[in-house]
Structure formats: structure tokens, C-alpha cells
Amino acid sequence: xxxxxxxxxxxxxxxxxxxxxxxxxxxxxxxxxxxxxxxxxxxxxxxxxxxxxxxxxxxxxxxxxxxxxxxxxxxxxxxxxxxxxxxxxxxxxxxxxxxxxxxxxxxxxxxxxxxxxxxxxxxxxxxxxxxxxxxxxxxxxxxxxxxxxxxxxxxxxxxxxxxxxxxxxxxxxxxxxxxxxxxxxxxxxxxxxxxxxxxxxxxxxxxxxxxxxxxxxxxxxxxxxxxxxxxxxxxxxxxxxxxxxxxxxxxxxxxxxxxxxxxxxxxxxxxxxxxxxxxxxxxxxxxxxxxxxxxxxxxxxxxxxxxxx
Amino acid sequence: xxxxxxxxxxxxxxxxxxxxxxxxxxxxxxxxxxxxxxxxxxxxxxxxxxxxxxxxxxxxxxxxxxxxxxxxxxxxxxxxxxxxxxxxxxxxxxxxxxxxxxxxxxxxxxxxxxxxxxxxxxxxxxxxxxxxxxxxxxxxxxxxxxxxxxxxxxxxxxxxxxxxxxxxxxxxxxxxxxxxxxxxxxxxxxxxxxxxxxxxxxxxxxxxxxxxxxxxxxxxxxxxxxxxxxxxxxxxxxxxxxxxxxxxxxxxxxxxxxxxxxxxxxxxxxxxxxxxxxxxxxxxxxxxxxxxxxxxxxxxxxxxxxxxx
Numbered sequence: 250x251x252x253x254x255x256x257x258x259x260x261x262x263x264x265x266x267x268x269x270x271x272x273x274x275x276x277x278x279x280x281x282x283x284x285x286x287x288x289x290x291x292x293x294x295x296x297x298x299x300x301x302x303x304x305x306x307x308x309x310x311x312x313x314x315x316x317x318x319x320x321x322x323x324x325x326x327x328x329x330x331x332x333x334x335x336x337x338x339x340x341x342x343x344x345x346x347x348x349x350x351x352x353x354x355x356x357x358x359x360x361x362x363x364x365x366x367x368x369x370x371x372x373x374x375x376x377x378x379x380x381x382x383x384x385x386x387x388x389x390x391x392x393x394x395x396x397x398x399x400x401x402x403x404x405x406x407x408x409x410x411x412x413x414x415x416x417x418x419x420x421x422x423x424x425x426x427x428x429x430x431x432x433x434x435x436x437x438x439x440x441x442x443x444x445x446x447x448x449x450x451x452x453x454x455x456x457x458x459x460x461x462x463x464x465x466x467x468x469x470x471x472x473x474x475x476x477x478x479x480x481x482x483x484x485x486x487x488x489x490x491x492x493x494x495x496x497x498x499x500x501x502x503x504x505x506x507x508x509x510x511x512x513x514x515x516x517x518x519x520x521x522x523x524x525x526x527x528x529x530x531x532x533x534x535x536x537x538x539x540x541x542x543x544x545x546x547x548x549x550x551x552x553x554x555x556x557x558x
Numbered sequence: 559x560x561x562x563x564x565x566x567x568x569x570x571x572x573x574x575x576x577x578x579x580x581x582x583x584x585x586x587x588x589x590x591x592x593x594x595x596x597x598x599x600x601x602x603x604x605x606x607x608x609x610x611x612x613x614x615x616x617x618x619x620x621x622x623x624x625x626x627x628x629x630x631x632x633x634x635x636x637x638x639x640x641x642x643x644x645x646x647x648x649x650x651x652x653x654x655x656x657x658x659x660x661x662x663x664x665x666x667x668x669x670x671x672x673x674x675x676x677x678x679x680x681x682x683x684x685x686x687x688x689x690x691x692x693x694x695x696x697x698x699x700x701x702x703x704x705x706x707x708x709x710x711x712x713x714x715x716x717x718x719x720x721x722x723x724x725x726x727x728x729x730x731x732x733x734x735x736x737x738x739x740x741x742x743x744x745x746x747x748x749x750x751x752x753x754x755x756x757x758x759x760x761x762x763x764x765x766x767x768x769x770x771x772x773x774x775x776x777x778x779x780x781x782x783x784x785x786x787x788x789x790x791x792x793x794x795x796x797x798x799x800x801x802x803x804x805x806x807x808x809x810x811x812x813x814x815x816x817x818x819x820x821x822x823x824x825x826x827x828x829x830x831x832x833x834x835x836x837x838x839x840x841x842x843x844x845x846x847x848x849x850x851x852x853x854x855x856x857x858x859x860x861x862x863x864x865x866x867x
Contacts, residue, residue: 270763404767404783405760412770412779444758446751449788451714452758453765454579458713460766461721464773470721474713479758 252285253361257354257555259345261422261516262390264400265477265507266456271414272346272390273400274551275422280350281336281558282313284358292318292331301337304351311335312348313355316379320359323375324366333358342433343426344510346391352379353395357555369555372396373409384433391510398554400463416550417466421525423517424509425494425532428542431487436511439483448479468504468520475505475518488513490539497531522547561594562670566663566864568654570731570825571699573709574786574816575765580723581655581699582709583860584731589659590645590867591622593667601627601640610646613660620644621657622664625688629668632684633675642667651742652735653819655700661688662704666864678864681705682718693742700819707863709772725859726775730834732826733818734803734841737851740796745820748792757788777813777829784814784827797822799848803841810837831856 258279262272285295292314294306308314313335321327333355339347356375360367376392393401393411400414455474462470485491488508494515498506502524503517519525525547536543567588571581594604603615603623617623622644630636642664648656665684669676685701702710702720709723764783771779794800797817803824807815811833812826828834834856845852 267762267766269759270766402763402766402770404763404779406763410767410782412767412774412776414766414770415773440755442755444753444755446749446753446788449753449758449761450578452762453576454711454713454715456762456765457576457579457711457723457769458719458721460769461711461723461773464724464770465721467721470713473719479755 250362250364252283253358254281254283254558255354255357255361255555256281256558257350257357257395258551259339259347259350260391260394261509262346263480263508263510265475265505266452266459267390267402268477268480269388269390269406270403271400272394274394274398274554275345275424275548276551277548278339278345280313280338280354282354282358283334283336284317284362285332286362287330287332289330291328292321292333294335295332296334298334298336299338300340301335304335304337310382312379312383313351315382316352316355316376317359319375319378320356320367320372324363326363342430344431344508344512344514345426346395346510348383349376349380349391350395352376353392353555355379357396361557370397373411377409394554396555398552399550402460414460415464416552417463417468419521420550421519421522422548422550423498423503423519423525423528423532424514424546424548425516426514426544427489427536429489429513431511431513433511436484436487439487440480441483444479451478471518472504475507477507481507484508484512488515489541490535491515493535494532497535498528501528501531503528559671559673561592562667563590563592563867564663564666564670564864565590565867566659566666566704567860568648568656568659569700569703570818571655572789572817572819574784574814575761575768576699576711577786577789578697578699578715579712580709581703583703583707583863584654584733584857585860586857587648587654589622589647589663591663591667592643593626593671594641595671596639596641598639599641600637601630601642603644604641605643607643607645608647609649610644613644613646619691621688621692622660624691625661625664625685626668628684628687629665629676629681633672635672651739653740653817653821653823654735655704655819657692658685658689658700659704661685662701662864664688666705670866679706682720686718703863705864707861708859711769723769724773725861726772726777728830729859730828730831731857731859732807732812732828732834732837732841733823733855733857734825735823735853736798736845738798738822740820740822742820745793745796748796749789750792753788760787780827781813784816786816790816793817793821797824798850799845800824802844806840806844807837810840812837
């Protein structure tokens with residue numbers, strides 16, 4: 250292969266019951282990378298596009314670049330002359346795993362260029378290493394779904410032990426991204442390091458029930474269990490009109506509503522497309538009435554994850 | 559129906575990742591109840607047998623009696639002349655849900671006598687009301703599996719929202735009951751009301767993975783996730799030779815090892831009968847070498863739960 254183009258999608262992490270451990274991929278937006286065997290310089294950026302113009306050009310300081318480099322190192326191909334184009338279509342700080350998508354695209358691009366020496370799942374540690382650069386933490390709840398598609402549970406972030414969770418037919422998500430800035434550092438700082446035993450019992454009960462609901466396509470159980478008594482109460486004040494938007498979603502029959510990643514994007518999981526569309530229409534009108542700019546859109550769960558285009 | 563006999567099995571609660579929310583039924587031991595339309599006195603005990611000799615004869619102060627009475631009240635048959643025999647084959651304070659089995663048998667007996675006016679699952683609140691008498695708390699993680707069989711997740715104890723969890727073919731359990739007394743009050747007192755966020759993340763990750771492992775018969779995932787970083791470290795010192803017995807079980811290929819309920823019974827979940835038998839043989843020999851009396855036995859997961867005999 251002389252050149253390939255890949256795509257890695259955005260993702261929703263911290264899915265209600267699954268703080269730090271549960272995420273799913275969405276269809277759009279996402280990042281594209283084109284990689285070419287060309288010239289005589291080791292891996293470097295030929296060009297950065299879109300939001301990508303704001304990321305470091307230094308390969309080792311760039312999530313996509315570092316993830317790509319890690320794969321090259323593992324293949325013993327670090328010195329291969331390569332140029333990369335990053336087409337970054339997602340803003341940073343939306344809560345939709347922007348840096349994770351770049352890292353996944355970087356790892357994926359090299360693997361495709363070399364005709365898949367690694368299985369897709371084995372790219373996970375390389376992509377997490379890239380993501381760590383942006384995030385400062387070693388965790389995979391955005392990276393794993395962006396890479397593998399579907400909904401992914403990270404049993405243990407340290408060892409990257411993950412399991413793909415069955416996604417019932419018909420599941421859609423409404424995404425509401427108000428154009429406000431929530432600093433990840435703020436979003437982290439408000440979360441207490443201490444929880445009560447009762448919260449633990451309730452969160453594990455809901456987590457178990459949510460996973461059981463997914464595997465048995467039991468939408469009513471998903472609805473009852475898609476709750477977060479721990480993180481949401483501490484973070485919701487960082488997001489304007491959170492309670493109002495949640496009320497709009499739940500009264501329109503969403504299965505659940507929560508903060509995507511560290512916010513400010515919010516997501517409503519829905520049992521079908523129509524419910525998701527209605528929620529988006531209402532949320533869009535509501536935010537417009539508050540003179541707050543926003544992107545509001547519907548997505549299916551992206552079952553494929555990162556792919557060659 | 560003039561008379562019926564029912565059986566309700568013992569159960570294992572607090573299954574590692576599922577403190578207060580996850581339990582499963584075993585085949586034996588269990589309690590039997592015979593109930594008869596006879597005489598002219600409302601529900602009363604004709605006789606108490608086995609360990610049952612030590613329980614209150616007053617119907618309203620007895621878990622089996624109270625559960626039976628609650629069902630009779632719901633049927634408007636409180637004054638029907640009835641006599642009950644309780645054959646109690648399980649000691650108290652073993653950690654195998656002895657009082658729960660009695661409560662389930664009581665509710666079940668009345669329902670069978672009246673030709674099943676309630677669906678089995680709808681007996682749950684009556685049995686929990688009986689169990690509450692012995693336990694002082696409204697929870698269903700022993701009652702639900704004893705009644706319904708299999709493995710049951712209680713999403714929420716308050717509303718008794720439960721879900722039956724798929725049990726993979728071949729799952730067996732080794733049970734080790736050393737004849738020592740662990741007071742439930744002691745067992746409760748040692749558990750801290752505070753946990754760390756990290757413990758919450760790790761416990762929800764393991765719970766999600768365990769449930770996913772059960773639904774997909776993924777024994778290796780079950781093995782990796784059947785862990786308890788929260789309760790076990792606080793309680794294990796109450797049980798003699800806990801660490802040694804755990805080492806015996808895990809080195810003999812158990813999927814996981816933990817305290818059953820509030821102890822002192824310990825259980826090892828196993829992927830087949832042979833592993834469970836080997837663990838029992840080794841544990842029996844070990845406890846004998848320590849001059850500690852014990853009951854050590856193998857069970858399948860009891861998929862039927864309470865039944866008419």
C-alpha cells in the first residue's frame with residue numbers, strides 16, 4: 250500500500266452508570282487521516298486541516314502522531330519515510346472524545362498502510378498512549394469505542410481489559426452540544442474522591458441491570474437503570490440549562506439522559522430514531538430561545554468504529 | 559387443594575461484585591413447609607422441625623409465618639383455618655440465606671394451596687416482608703434467588719426491581735461452611751460507610767463485565783471480573799483461614815472466591831463440576847488438619863428456585 254485514508258469517530262464516554270468505564274461510538278463527527286509512503290523523512294505532518302490547524306505539528310506531541318509512531322515502533326518501521334495529513338473535524342473540549350478519535354485514526358492509519366499486521370483490537374494500547382498525551386490519564390473509555398465501534402465496557406483501564414456490549418436494534422442517541430466551554434480540569438475538580446457505600450450499591454445495581462438490559466434488549470430495564478447518582482449531581486451545574494434539557498429529553502421518552510464525557514455535550518439514549526429526532530427539535534428550539542448557540546443532532550450507535558475510507 | 563408441601567432453597571448473596579444486589583440459589587439445603595386447610599384456627603404452626611424448633615411459634619414473629627400471613631391478607635383469606643409445619647433444614651447464621659428460604663417457603667406454600675393466584679415473581683414483596691423480620695433490612699438478594707431460582711440481580715432493593723441473569727452451562731459452586739459463628743451485626747459493623755471513587759469505578763467495571771460474561775458464557779471474563787475490592791478486605795478477617803481457603807480455590811482453577819452473604823460460608827464459583835469437587839476435597843482436608851469442623855459441598859446453580867414437592 251502506498252497511501253491510505255482512515256476515519257475514526259467521536260464517542261460518548263462516562264455513560265451514566267459507567268463513569269470511566271463505559272462508552273459508545275457515534276457516526277459523526279470524526280477525524281480523517283491520510284498517510285503516504287513518500288519522500289525521505291520519517292513520519293511527519295504534511296498538513297493539518299480543520300480544527301487540526303490548532304494541534305502541535307511535532308509528531309510526538311500530537312495524539313494522532315504519537316499513536317501512529319507507537320505502531321511504527323512496534324513494527325520496527327520508525328524510520329520509514331511517511332507523511333500524514335490530519336483532517337480534524339471535531340472541536341476540542343466538547344466531551345465527544347476528540348483527542349481519542351485522533352489517536353485512534355493515527356494508529357489505524359499506520360496499521361492499514363502496512364496491510365493490517367495487527368488485529369484492530371490490538372491497536373488499543375497504541376491509541377491509548379496517544380490519547381494519554383492530551384488527557385494526562387491512561388484510560389480507554391473514548392478510545393475503545395472509537396476504535397472498535399459499538400458500546401464498550403472497560404473492565405479495567407490499567408490492563409485495557411474490555412468487553413463489547415450487545416447493542417439492541419433501534420438504539421439511537423440525541424446529542425446536544427451547547428457552545429460553551431467546560432474545562433476538563435474544572436469538570437474533574439468538582440468530582441469528589443469519596444462516595445458513600447449506598448452510592449456504590451446503587452451504582453453497581455444500575456450498572457449490572459443496564460448491561461443485562463442491553464444483552465436482552467430490555468428497553469424498560471435500560472430506562473430504569475440508566476441513572477447516575479454519583480457524578481451527574483456534582484457536574485450538572487457546569488452545563489447551562491442541564492436540568493431543563495434533561496426534562497425535555499425524559500418527558501419526550503428518552504431512555505436516559507446524561508453528560509457525555511466531561512461535557513458540555515449531553516446525550517439522550519433513545520429506543521428509536523423518532524424519539525431522538527423529537528428531542529433534538531425541542532432542544533434546538535429551547536436553546537435558541539435562550540440565545541445559546543448549539544449543535545444538536547441524532548446518531549445511531551456506530552457499530553463499526555474506525556475504518557478505512 | 560387441601561394440603562401442599564413446598565421447598566425453598568438456600569442462596570448465596572453479596573456475590574463478590576454485587577454487594578447487596580446479586581445472589582444465586584443453590585440446590586440444597588433448604589426449608590420445607592407443609593400447609594393444610596384444617597381445624598378452626600387461623601394460620602398457626604402445627605409443628606416445627608429440625609432447626610425450626612428454635613424459631614418463634616408466633617406466626618407474626620416468624621419469617622415463614624409472616625410471609626404466609628402477608629399472602630393470605632392480600633387474598634382476603636386471613637381467617638381461613640390453616641395449620642403449617644415448618645421443616646427447617648438449615649442452620650441460622652451460615653450466610654446461606656436461612657431466614658430468606660423460610661420466608662420464601664411461607665409465601666410459596668399459601669400461593670400453592672390457593673392454586674397460584676399470584677405469579678411466582680409477584681410473591682417477592684411478601685417474602686421480603688417476612689425476611690425483613692429476621693434481617694431488620696428490606697432487601698431481596700437472598701429472597702429473590704431462593705424464590706425465582708438462578709442468579710438474580712436486584713437493581714434496586716427499595717422497589718424490588720430485579721433481573722434474572724443468564725447462567726452459563728456448566729457453572730458449579732463449591733461451598734465451604736466452617737462451624738464458627740459470625741454475627742451478622744459484627745459482619746455489618748466492619749463495613750465502612752465510605753468508599754473511594756476509585757473503588758466505585760473498579761467495582762462498577764467488574765460488575766458490568768461480570769454480567770456481560772454471564773450473558774455471553776465468557777468464563778475468562780467472569781474469572782477476571784469476579785472480584786471484590788470493597789467488602790472482602792474488610793470482612794475476611796472474621797472468617798478463619800479465609801486467605802488459605804481462597805488460595806486453595808483459586809489455585810485449583812475456581813473462577814472466583816468470596817464470602818457468601820455475611821459469612822462464614824465461603825463460595826467458589828467454578829466452570830465445571832470437577833473443579834468444584836477438587837476444591838471441596840482440598841478444603842475439607844485442609845480444615846480437618848486445622849481441627850475445624852465444617853460442611854463442604856458442591857452444588858449446581860438451582861435454576862428452579864422454590865417449588866412444590
